[in-house]
Amino acid sequence: MRKASWWVSAVTASVLAATLTPSLTSASAEDAGSGPGAPPIPPDPSPSTLGLVLEEYAQLPASTPNGPWTDVRIGTRHNRINHxxxxxxxxxxxxxxxxxxxxxxxxxxxxxxxxxxxxxxPEFLAWRGLGSGFGFVAFHPEFAENGKFYTTHTENPTAPGEQTYPGQPLRSSGVQSVVTEWTADDPTADTFSGSSRELFRYRFAGQIHAIQQIDFNPTAEPGDDDYGLLYLAVGDGGYGVENDIPQRLSDPSGKILRIDPAGTDSPNGAYGIPDTNPWVGEPGALGEIWAIGMRDPHRFSWDAEGKHEMFLGHIGQRAIEAVYEVDGGDDFGWPDVESRLDYQNDTQCRLDPMTEEQAAKGYDFPVASYAHETPANWSCNADSGHAISGGHVHRGDLPGLKGKYVFGDLVKGEVYYATAAHLRDDSDREATVQEMQLYDTSGTRMRMSDFVGDGRVDLRFGTDSDRSLYLLAKATGTIWKVVDTRRAPVPQDVEPTLQDALVAAYDFEHPFAANDSYEVDQGPSRTLIRLVNGGEQMRVDDGAYPGSLNALQLHSAAESPTGQAWKAGIYESDADGMASLSRFAGAEGITVMGWFKMDGTNPTPGYNAIGLAGVLSGNSDGHGVRALLELIQVNGELKLVALGRRLDTGSSQTFAASAPWQELLPDGEWVHLAATFDYTTGTMALYRNGEAVDGFYTNAGDPWQVDGTGTSPTNPRGIKIGGSFPQNGTERNPCNCRMDGLMFLDEAASAAEVARQHRRLLR
Structure with a gap:
């Protein structure tokens, strides 16, 4: 699967910004303030003209967890390389x-x-919890002389060993994080031999959010206060949602610690506590603590130039993925707040701006962030397929990239940047986050999920001494080196006069990272659709228009590789319908458009119709529609039709193309089709490749009961793509075909708008 199209991304940034934060557009996100009344959700990253050229650098061997894993995110990876x-x-x-x-x-x-x-x-554990196992390694800045390096790994919760902080209860679940110092006999050797000693051991109540990263500040010089001090990013163990552990100065959970491996004044005598740490000497506080109030501090790094700021990528709980500048004594507010939001665990599906009391507590806020809200029809308590992977400020020589903090979403594999000079924690303005385009060395624009062939990328970043930038993925165990940058315009591929009418759009190049058998809506409704019976296999290397390299493959059961009909869509059985599609309730018009290619036996023997795409009615059983493109029998002949219904309980009307359907949809040829429905006048139209198609109405009289108003004021039950019943009911009207660039709008587009939209896609 490849990705080269951004056909909706440009409009998505502006539409989603308007949807999620009405007072902001993506262009003005940098002006967002903090405190009460601030925009509660930042906009999605806006597309950038800057792109990275990736060259495959190395392939690491396959590996497996060492226990009975049950989470596919752990056990189905090629390996679990992470830096x-x-x-x-x-x-x-x-x-x-x-x-x-x-x-x-x-x-x-x-x-x-x-x-x-x-x-x-012997008690090593690498199968319980996403971060379990050998988490990280940090080499002492004087490794060449002293041979010392440090690792963090997880062990079984009942593993013997002296806890760094005495009195911790023995637990039968969760994990222990252990930090170990190793001393190599010969630092130049390519295989380790030497000795080791334990520095730190802590038993977490949970199995997630343990110690993610340990590292030394590479910008510190001998004689600096920070030189030779080891930072530990300690998660909240997954329990910050239930208590205030990340705020307790007596507990290391949800903190960044700073220790001196050469010292001895720690509780266990294995390391030292720097006397310049911010809470040293405070009664009841752990002197190791450098910063507090974190859920899952995932990756941190220091800017090699500038003021050598430390930047942290922090994985959020409900809605925000954030970048923080970290200074000694910082408090990021978790779990009292998430970013600039009032967080309440019992109402986490609804987030509000901070209260005045919270704003007065002096929390430190992100210097950049983006939304990770779940799709509209996905549980807010379920994995949303988003998680930030902190990155690095590029100080190498890649054109256009110098001075940009490069990071990304580790699940989706999207790569972002923010200008380092704008990452200021003494400002009420956050830096704008932009998504970079990605290219292979042949110049083909792709997404990271296309490089790895998997909807879940598990992306990480790294650098070398030349300040080159690397990307790596657990999905394939591959490392890529960024060898160049490119500039390319971002296509504005939704006709401007149609942008406000766009409700949902699917290009089949955006698998939902939490479950790639779903496709992410690129329109403002954020409605996931399900790829029924074929899942990820239904995304194929094909493209209907320049810049698109993916399409959706549909099959009848007779021609399907799985023996089941491949179709797509979403269905809500509840009488209230699908709230995310509420703009179709009472709509005065609807347009269904997209690209179609017949590529099998059509119609399937035993069926006399071919389903394409449409919006279901408010009382649909999965088959009844409000607006539909389809091929059905008209006067004993199969015809391309627009079939619509104004009232849920009323009759349908059909507008049929006069020309034979084989002329309109020749086998093996991509064709752009549009159907428009004006419920106020009772008129419908069909378009092929931007031109109106001659046709006729099949029902005499006024089956819609037109009265100048729109459809029934009910939410649709969903969207159907291909054969009937998107809830995977009875096979009916299957299509052996491919589709691309489907759009669903809440107005009847004009003939001129349809023509302009078609031309725009062909640029």
């Missing part, structure tokens, strides 16, 4: 940790095992 960096010894060797246990070195792009961390610890 790439360079040893600080001028050898040019790169290192890559794999959560499943191995620490690899890369020389001339070839991996070799430097240390099997898993084999060193």
């Amino acid at each position: 790439i960096g360079e040893l600080p010894d001028d050898s040019g060797r790169l290192y890559v940790p794999d959560l499943n246990g191995n620490l690899y070195l890369l020389e001339d792009r070839q991996p070799s095992v430097y240390l099997d961390v898993k084999a060193q610890f």
